[in-house]
Amino acid sequence: MEIKGVIETLREELNKYLYDYMEGKGSYNKRVYEAMQYSLDAGGKRIRPLLFLLTYKLYKTDCNEVMDIAAAIEMIHTYSLIHDDLPAMDNDDLRRGKPTNHKVFGEAIAVLAGDGLLNEAMSLMFRHCIGKKDNAIRACSIISESAGADGMVGGQTVDILSENTKIPIDQLYYMHSKKTGALIKGSIISAAVYAGASKAEIDKLSYYGEKLGLAFQIKDDILDLTGDTALLGKNIKSDLNNNKTTFISTYGINKCKEMCNSITSECIGVLNGMSVDTSYLKDLTSFLLNREK
Ligand code: GRG
Numbered sequence: 001m002e003i004k005g006v007i008e009t010l011r012e013e014l015n016k017y018l019y020d021y022m023e024g025k026g027s028y029n030k031r032v033y034e035a036m037q038y039s040l041d042a043g044g045k046r047i048r049p050l051l052f053l054l055t056y057k058l059y060k061t062d063c064n065e066v067m068d069i070a071a072a073i074e075m076i077h078t079y080s081l082i083h084d085d086l087p088a089m090d091n092d093d094l095r096r097g098k099p100t101n102h103k104v105f106g107e108a109i110a111v112l113a114g115d116g117l118l119n120e121a122m123s124l125m126f127r128h129c130i131g132k133k134d135n136a137i138r139a140c141s142i143i144s145e146s147a148g149a150d151g152m153v154g155g156q157t158v159d160i161l162s163e164n165t166k167i168p169i170d171q172l173y174y175m176h177s178k179k180t181g182a183l184i185k186g187s188i189i190s191a192a193v194y195a196g197a198s199k200a201e202i203d204k205l206s207y208y209g210e211k212l213g214l215a216f217q218i219k220d221d222i223l224d225l226t227g228d229t230a231l232l233g234k235n236i237k238s239d240l241n242n243n244k245t246t247f248i249s250t251y252g253i254n255k256c257k258e259m260c261n262s263i264t265s266e267c268i269g270v271l272n273g274m275s276v277d278t279s280y281l282k283d284l285t286s287f288l289l290n291r292e293k
Helices: 003-022 030-040 047-056 063-085 101-105 107-129 134-147 152-161 169-179 181-194 199-226 247-251 253-272 279-290
Strands: none
Touching: 003 030, 003 047, 003 063, 003 279, 030 063, 030 101, 030 107, 047 063, 047 181, 047 199, 047 279, 063 101, 063 107, 063 134, 063 152, 063 181, 101 107, 107 134, 134 152, 134 181, 152 169, 152 181, 169 181, 169 199, 169 247, 181 199, 199 247, 199 253, 199 279, 247 253, 253 279
16 A cells, blocks of 8 residues: 555544544534534644554554554544633634634533543543553653643643744744654654663664654644645734744754754654654654645
């Protein structure tokens, strides 16, 4: 199968899993499932679950065995976007090319939809682990920690506290390594741990994940300034409007483009130095550098 075919196939399988999972759920509480499904099915790139599945695929053949964990990762990511868009946070009205969750369902239901997705993700992972070996539990624990107060929530906290202030450079790196980087890195390491990779390979993938998260964020900052709202599916210049310190405000656009290129090359270098066939992961890595959305 072509490289693009493998990634596209996994994305489609995941999309089907997510759709089937939510479809028809609920009774008197149906509205919250509708809100959860609205954002889940709004057309995200599925980068984090794909990183999880492609890393798992370095060592194992059947990704369907861990599709529920991949779905849980996407639920966690989607919850974070719903909450990030709320008036109390970034106050955005467009996400994934559609009105944000609270614009359609109201703030209270949007908060609950985010809560519902996070809890559903944890339930999915717990259920997956029943009767499985330690590796599965370790993997799910890495994912849940990466989303927590020392991970994504921690980064978001610093982001919120830093609005309208110029923050020092180490705080900027801390913020992004947690807010954006933690779940990206967690998706990669958890899959390696689950699949039984050696300590040396996990260390390499951990370094790769850290750098990839950084390149992803710098690219996100670039797109926020220079991207096209129609392509991105979200409003641009949100960082400027929210008066945030970003990689662009710190280094300038040209240096950021250069950093994005060189960090991506470093990521590819790490993947080249592995003993397994990393071509799918390399393809996804290059896609992230060149993406327009
Ligand atoms: C609310 C706890 C909490 C956390 C929010 C993820 C996040 C933390 C905020 C999103 C703000 C933002 C734009 C961060 C930059 C990087 C990022 C996470 C972009 C969105 O991810 P993509 O590009 O989006 O993978 P899709 O829609 O493709 O899934």
